[in-house]
Amino acid sequence: MARDYYGILGLDKDATDNEIKKAYRKLARKYHPDVNDTEEAAEMFREISIAQEVLTDPQKRRIVDMGGDPMEQGGGMPGGAGGFGGGFGDIFDAFFGGGGSRGPRSRVQPGSDALLRTSITLEEAYRGAQHTVTVDTAVLCDTCQGSGSETGAKPVTCGTCNGMGEIQEVQRSFLGNVMTTRACHQCQGTGEIITDPCTTCHGDGRKKARRDLTVNIPAGIDTGMRIRMAGQGEVGPGGGPAGDLYVEVTVTGHHIFTRDHDDLHVTVRVPMVEAALGSSIDITGLDEKTHTVTIPAGAQPGGTAHLEAAGMPRLRREGHGDMIVHFQVDVPTELDGQSRKLLEKVRHHRGDQASVETHDEEHRGFFGRFKNRKRR
Ligand SMILES: [Zn+2]
Ligand SMILES: [Zn+2]
Known part of the structure; x- marks a missing residue:
């Protein structure tokens, strides 16, 4: 859910930048950890700081004004679905399958999980084992440390979409004029442009790499089980947090057991x-x-x-x-x-001799009883 950033600072939606800063300073004097060291005050201080940061950033403030929450989307919560802005955008999406009126998506995304397979012998499954696996993956670009910029310059707001990450168009349809949105092709929906892309990673913030990893295989593991290696998957676009690597184990057949x-x-x-x-x-x-x-x-x-x-x-x-x-x-x-x-x-x-096996009364079963009844 979108947070009420204006409400946190006690402001109206038409507050000026100056009013936002004033309101923040007033509350900060009250809740700053140096002044008030309670847990509630620390929480409030965090809240007002985020609200101030969001509302003084024109790009983020626009998202708030559209009913979205820029902190939910830009936060890059691993595995989390991007926050829905609510409001009209979603309804249009539902009807027209649009790219989403959710403001810019974060340039920095969590990396994907990866799956590798390895085979072990039954003896290794018994004792437990260490295996070295070679994985082709994406790691953080060491030239730009994931920023995607050659000089470390901050990305600038995309001029095509004004940082919204999407372009709205009015289309005529049988319903009348309908507003549709599509992702901005200039910035791939991120609302940002890297002006001096890193020459190593071309602005992606990551590069391909082959790595050898040691997998600790626990004793008792069976075929089809997966070992999770947290943070050993691919680094995400824009140098986002790495996904997890899963190693699926197959235990090979044994000559006796x-x-x-x-x-x-x-x-x-x-x-x-x-x-x-x-x-x-x-x-x-x-x-x-x-x-x-x-x-x-x-x-x-x-x-x-x-x-x-x-x-x-x-x-x-x-x-x-x-x-x-x-x-x-x-x-x-x-x-x-x-x-x-x-x-x-x-x-x-x-005196051994082959003989026909006879069923005793108890074991004659249904068919035997049926025949007996018929005979009577
Ligand atoms: Zn780079
Ligand atoms: Zn754009």
Whole structure:
């Protein structure tokens, strides 16, 4: 919302420059921190100082008189939408999609955020890692320190739009004469002209640069997660505050482990006889420790063993996920003579025979019950 700058100084809208300065001086004597050191006084002093600055600047005062707030637009609040002036301009914009009757936009704009991608191994995701990424970005022009001016001269008011950043035109339409506004092409809507553009950046206040940045990748990070590096994005037009850099991480596949959130899954191939007799196997985890996994006698295909806390570290939290060991029981496809003889002996001894599985009453399910009813 536009602030009532006149009201802050106790003035009418037709106050002269002299009256503005007088009103400011009178209030400043009352609220200056040297005179009054309360918090409220400090706040009031800030308010009257801003009001004085705005109303004694013809360009800013015009924006105020049109119902806008030059401090909202020129302030370059990072990520903030430019303040709407209110009043007729917005209504015209809504109808005609105009560039906006909002006074000049600030020449200095916050920089854009940037996104980079980097791949890490599962081991790195386990331990955490530091990666160097190379980023093509815009940095502050060191010739002009972002001012855009070769000599450091202040920008002058654009003569084409008189500093409004936009040009108003009356157009005839079926509604009658309609006022339209468009951005001033001379100053790109900023209301300012740099008279001696910096030869390095041509007045943009920034230049292209390639930088190497070190990214700290926290332990437990997963694919698709982004690390935010505040202020490492592009410097904005006119040397505006830099955006943020986001580094999106992809964790590459592992030759043993499959990750599911914080759990690690691993499959062990258990020969049929080992499954029957029971066994054990050593697995080296990502913690580089040896985990002995017991394969119980009679382990079934698809059976699992859970190793608690042998999985991935939880991101920015205490603890680890689990390691889940899946048993894949391997049946030999070829048997040498001796093995065949031994297995035939086992079969004979056990009297093993294939049989059709029968469902007990409880597990017959809907279809079974349906058939039974029909039969009655
Ligand atoms: Zn420059
Ligand atoms: Zn202009």
